[in-house]
Amino acid sequence: MTRSRLLGLVLATALALTGCGATSGGSDSGKSEITVAGTYPIQNLDPASPAGGGNTGTNLVAQEIFSRLVRPKQDGSVEGDLATDWKSNSTATEWTFNLRSGTKFSHGSALTANDVAASFKRLLDLQSTNAKNFSGYTMTAPSDTQVVLKAPKPDASIPHKLVIFYVVPAKVTGEDPDFFKSPVGSGPFKLQKFDPSGTVDLVPNPNYYGGAPKLDKVTFKTMPELAARMTALRTGEADLIWGIPDDQLPQLQSESNLSVETVQSTAVFTMWFNSGEPALRDAKVRRALWQAVDFPTIIKQLYPQTGTLADSPISPVTLGYVKQEPVKYDPAAAKAALTAAGFDFSKKLRLQFANAEFRPFNQAVVSDLQKIGVQVDPLEKEQAVFTKDLLAMNWDVNFQQLSNPTYDAANTLGRLYTCEAKRNGYCNPSLDKLLAAAVATPDEAERTRLYGEAGKIIWDDAVGMFPMAVKYAYAFNKRLTGFTPDPNGLPDFAKVQVSGS
Template sequence: MAEPTGLDPVLVFDADSSRINAQIFETLTTLKEGTASEVVPGLATSWSPNADSTVWTFTLRSGVKFQDGTVFDAAAVKYNFERWRNLPPQLQGRAELYGSVFGGFGDAGIVRSVDTPDPTTFILTLSEPRPDLPIALTVPVFSIASPDALTKYGSDAADANGASEFATAHPVGTGPFKFDTWVRGDRIELVRNDTYWGVKTHLDRLVFKALPDAAARLNAVQAGDVDIADMISPRDSDAVEDDPRLQLLTRGSCNSGYVAFKSNQAPFNDPLVREAVGHAINKSAIIDRFYGKAGTPGWLLMPDTIAGYDKSLADPTYDPDLARKLLAKSSTPNPAVEFWYPTDVTRPWLPDSQGIFQAITADLEAVGFKITPRSATWTAYLKDSQSPAYGMFLLGWSCDYGAPNNFYGGAFGYINGKPNPRYEYASAEFTAALAAAQATPADRQEDAWARVQSTVYKDNPVIPFVHGASLVAARSTVGGYTPSPVMVEHFAGTWVAS
């Protein structure tokens, strides 16, 4: 895994941090182990909406305590929701997923009130319908933290990178493990929470090591230095399968890798330039070289495993001659652009960041682009790709839950009434279609989400090229580990045989 960006759940955007946070903290609702869309109780035992899904009532578990000994109750949930809603402006950019789910912060968002009629009842009132709220709240971003710890350790005094004493040294939740140590650049250690309200963990200690290099991860699990190695390169899958000491596990594909643009910047504000990129990339060659059996071509933001995927939208063909013609007709026939990629991260949609970047660069240069390479470390990349400096960049989306809104609303939903600054995709047609789809009950959503998909497909704010399977290698002694398609496993039931 890569180095986590922080342990204040609402301020992180990456799977490595979220996986650790999911051991320390818990959410009101959660996903059944091994699924992307089956919602089960978490800190809430039940929930129900009013007729138009603008008022949600949650019944909370009794007898739960935070790891600092304070009581979990409706007041604690209220504190967290009000904190998220009223985050200081300098932290709102870090809380991108909260902003996209709830439309922004303060009065610019859709959260109107949070009420607590008794210690086990929490009522959330919204200004717009959200039929999918229970599945959205499964994301670790919406973990409930100890109000005492948040206050004591200065969570809202975090710096621009989301770092605070709470986020780096004193994260406190209700989960089965609690924080012990963070050795920067090396590891984070958690220990069993002996006061946990649920079934106690088999493991007394859980260590997450930062090993950004895929070969180093494979070597570590082969040597027995780690028990589970994440993000195994597709090229190493045969070696894992042939090793009797190891087991190869897959999470499946709930992601998309793409070339992204700032759609308000020249030359990418010209639809012909964005369309040319789509026809210039040789997806099949890239998948054969870097993904093998772990990749499938992508052209929509979400994979076809997600309910509501629009099969009527065809793959734009690899056609470099057409790409050249589109550029010739565009406002910038020979665009000279900077193209960014991250240097120290592995994702199912990006198993070899530099190699994939170089392959796409070669495809673009072959049709007339003049590329200046730019790169940054993953932590800086996530933050800085929201800035105007990143006009074109490699990125992807690993789903937080398996539903269209997580892909399309998560990436392109307006925050505080403005386009997501990562993409600057401003489209009245899209925002109207998205709002309609978000408000449509689940049993009538297919047509509504088809309109969202067709709008993005036509506008090309990003150019998807792959959906990648995530491979995990574990020692044969590991049991009780269930890979998650959303890349956030819970290790409470995991054990290691002696």
């Protein structure tokens, strides 16, 4: 073998061993590929489906495949996606959205206003979770580049509500499971492979109006077990995980090849009282139960990095947030108030929750209540059972990590605390009037003031206990650039790259 041929072979071998291009996920292909390990199942790719369309896993993938009229920014404000601009009439009952021209679906056909209007009608027809935000609304397409949304009553929250409305081709009607096995969208990625048991592969959409992403492939893997996600991150099987308990963060923060970031989320630990139950009808009783739990200490012990004592029923990154007066821990005063109200200490309260990760928190709450003689039965339920019992009001105290993908108080305060909602047994006509006025007011400062007043009623009447504002912790390979942690646990990968690729 000549010296030149030998040198060429050595160089070729060296390039092959180094991977030639900073790949991800342990691959030597030279491609820019990443793997995302999430906790939520992705069993359905249809975000409008009544069967799981509102799930976090579905929305995580849907935002990559499909476009929306508008999308949320990191600070909770709204920016255009398919829409370039929008405006309402003076009463906020009619909204006009102008669409960007030249937008195409991933298979190359043009996306027009007719596709947007048809997708909205489909959303309503399917009566999915998000459809409840648009009861009685209509959308028309006066031209190929404009849609008009009409509401039956003033609604200034419409742009925020639309951040979870996705556009599909107009020909798609009904649930159409065959279409969603290989869906066509106009988002930054398109589907390569979908395995409902837990894996989704996405590749760039060359027709994306914002330019095809730099990543060659994004793989989403469902890994509900924390140990599996942690191992996958350390071994390089996964490049990004989140939903990490505080006690695991120091170890990840010590590893030189990983970045760990926390972001204030839209989620608040919310523990509703069933005000329809005789034992919990009195606001003084509900307030006393709240006062009996040492939430500052529980948070410090369990969530030192990802939890802060809540001071509102909604998160600080939600439009309508106004700080309320903290409820001080005072078990002696709590027991005295319960006794004065004639509370039956022999009756057991049923505290329901789902997901094992919340078990220590709820056990701590039960322990504190027992210290003043309040008996509580903690009921950890499977998600389906939990949801069924939640809607049936088959509980006394209901724990949820309640997030808000719209970043607008209309989606939480306005949707869950009205007399009509019947979600927690609480009904206050004065609160209803405030919430109606808030959603009808186009001025954001005035909306915030009104929601602050509504939040004070909910807070002072102790419709529930609101212990903790949640931060989400993300851990990812340092080779990822352009990644931004998302306040809703729905990170976007359109601008993510692998350094050196």
